[in-house]
Amino acid sequence: xxxxxxxxxxxxxxxxxxxxxxxxxxxxxxxxxxxxxxxxxxxxxxxxxxxxxxxxxxxxxxxxxxxxxxxxxxxxxxxxxxxxxxxxxxxxxxxxxxxxxxxxxxxxxxxxxxxxxxxxxxxxxxxxxxxxxxxxxxxxxxxxxxxxxxxxxxxxxxxxxxxxxxxxxxxxxxxxxxxxxxxxxxxxxxxxxxxxxxxxxxxxxxxxxxxxxxxxxxxxxxxxxxxxxxxxxxxxxxxxxxxxxxxxxxxxxxxxxxxxxxxxxxxxxxxxxxxxxxxxxxxxxxxxxxxxxxxxxxxxxxxxxxxxxxxxxxxxxxxxxxxxxxxxxxxxxxxxxxxxxxxxxxxxxxxxxxxxxxxxxxxxxxxxxxxxxxxxxxxxxxxxxxxxxxxxxxxxxxxxxxxxxxxxxxxxxxxxxxxxxxxxxxxxx
Numbered sequence: 001x002x003x004x005x006x007x008x009x010x011x012x013x014x015x016x017x018x019x020x021x022x023x024x025x026x027x028x029x030x031x032x033x034x035x036x037x038x039x040x041x042x043x044x045x046x047x048x049x050x051x052x053x054x055x056x057x058x059x060x061x062x063x064x065x066x067x068x069x070x071x072x073x074x075x076x077x078x079x080x081x082x083x084x085x086x087x088x089x090x091x092x093x094x095x096x097x098x099x100x101x102x103x104x105x106x107x108x109x110x111x112x113x114x115x116x117x118x119x120x121x122x123x124x125x126x127x128x129x130x131x132x133x134x135x136x137x138x139x140x141x142x143x144x145x146x147x148x149x150x151x152x153x154x155x156x157x158x159x160x161x162x163x164x165x166x167x168x169x170x171x172x173x174x175x176x177x178x179x180x181x182x183x184x185x186x187x188x189x190x191x192x193x194x195x196x197x198x199x200x201x202x203x204x205x206x207x208x209x210x211x212x213x214x215x216x217x218x219x220x221x222x223x224x225x226x227x228x229x230x231x232x233x234x235x236x237x238x239x240x241x242x243x244x245x246x247x248x249x250x251x252x253x254x255x256x257x258x259x260x261x262x263x264x265x266x267x268x269x270x271x272x273x274x275x276x277x278x279x280x281x282x283x284x285x286x287x288x289x290x291x292x293x294x295x296x297x298x299x300x301x302x303x304x305x306x307x308x309x310x311x312x313x314x315x316x317x318x319x320x321x322x323x324x325x326x327x328x329x330x331x332x333x334x335x336x337x338x339x340x341x342x343x344x345x346x347x348x349x350x351x352x353x354x355x356x357x358x359x360x361x362x363x364x365x366x367x368x369x370x371x372x373x374x375x376x377x378x379x380x381x382x383x384x385x386x387x388x389x390x391x392x393x394x395x396x397x398x399x400x401x402x403x404x405x406x407x408x409x410x411x412x413x414x415x416x417x418x419x420x421x422x423x424x425x426x427x428x429x
Contacts, residue, residue, distance in 0.1 A: 066082045274337070
C-alpha cells in the first residue's frame with residue numbers, strides 16, 4: 001500500500017535485477033523467516049521498492065554501497081545515500097520510501113477521506129445507533145462533496161475555517177443546537193486526524209463564534225402542537241378502547257400500549273418491550289428499549305441511563321390486566337412481553353400508526369407518540385408534582401430539560417382567557 005505510488009516516478013535506469021536476485025537468494029537460503037507475517041510483508045514491499053527504484057545501486061571504490069533518491073530540497077532534486085553493506089542500503093531505501101509515501105498520503109488527506117474512518121471510530125464509543133444516523137444525515141447535508149470536504153486537511157487554516165463556518169451559519173440560519181451538531185463533525189474529525197498524526201493541530205478549535213449575534217433565536221413551539229389537550233386526550237382514549245374491544249388491529253394490544261404511554265410517559269421504543277417482570281407492586285421499572293433502525297432490544301434506555309421507576313396509576317394497572325386477559329383469551333404465548341400477542345415485542349410501527357389514525361379521526365393536528373410523553377410531564381407539573389420526581393420518572397439527566405422542553409400549557413384558549421380574568425379580577429370591597 002505504501003509503495004504503489006513509486007511507479008509514477010521517472011525511471012532513467014532499468015530495473016536493478018541483481019537486487020531482486022539477492023532477495024530471492026535470501027528467501028531460498030532461509031535467511032528470511034517466511035513464517036513471520038510482519039517480515040513477509042516487509043519482504044514483499046522491499047521487492048517493490050527495489051523494482052521501482054529509479055537510480056542505480058552500485059559499490060563505490062571505498063567499498064560502500066551507493067544510490068540516489070529523489071529529493072526536491074536538493075539542488076539537483078536528488079540526494080545520495082551510502083551504506084557499508086548492500087543490506088543496510090536496501091533497508092535505508094525501504095525506510096525512505098515508507099516515510100515518503102506516508103507523507104504524501106497525509107499531504108493529500110481530506111475531510112472526505114478521513115470521515116468514514118472517524119465515523120467507525122465514533123461508533124466504538126457510543127451505544128446509540130441513532131447518534132450515528134444523525135451524524136451521517138448531517139454529513140450528507142452540510143459536507144458531502146463540498147469544497148471544504150475535498151480540501152487537504154493541512155490547508156484548513158484558522159482563517160479558511162473561520163470564513164467557512166460563519167458563512168454556513170448564515171446560509172442555514174443555524175440555531176445553537178443545529179450548529180452544535182453540524183460543527184461537531186469537523187471538530188472531532190480534525191481531532192482524530194491529530195491523533196492519527198496526519199496534521200499537527202486542530203485549527204477549528206481556534207475559531208470563535210459569537211452565538212448571541214450569529215445564532216438564530218430558537219422559539220419554543222406552541223403548546224397546541226406539543227401536547228394533547230384534555231378534550232383531545234379524552235377522544236384519544238375512547239378511540240383506543242374502541243379499537244381494543246373491536247379487535248381492529250393485527251397487534252390487538254397496540255391500542256393499550258398507546259394508552260400506557262399517556263399513563264407512564266414511556267417512550268415508544270420502551271413501551272414496545274415492557275415485560276411483566278418489570279412490574280414491582282405499584283411501580284414499573286423501565287430498563288430496556290427497542291432500537292427502531294435495527295430492531296434490536298437493548299438492556300438500557302435512551303442515553304444509556306440506568307433503570308428508572310414510574311408509579312403505576314390505577315388506570316395503568318387496569319391496562320396491564322386487560323393485556324393478561326386478552327392473551328389468556330387468545331391462548332397466545334407472550335414470552336413475557338406485556339403488549340405481545342405472538343411471543344414477540346409489540347410492533348413500533350403499529351403504535352405509531354395509531355397516533356396518525358386517531359389524530360385524523362379527531363380532526364386535530366398530527367402529534368407523534370413523543371407528544372404523549374410531553375403531555376404526561378405537563379399534566380404532572382400542572383398538578384404541582386415535584387419537578388425532580390417527574391424528572392426521575394421520565395429519565396431526564398437535568399431538571400431544566402424537564403421544565404424548559406417538556407412543560408407546555410394543556411388548557412384551551414377559552415380556559416386561558418377565563419384564568420386570566422380570574423387572576424386579574426379585583427375583589428369587591
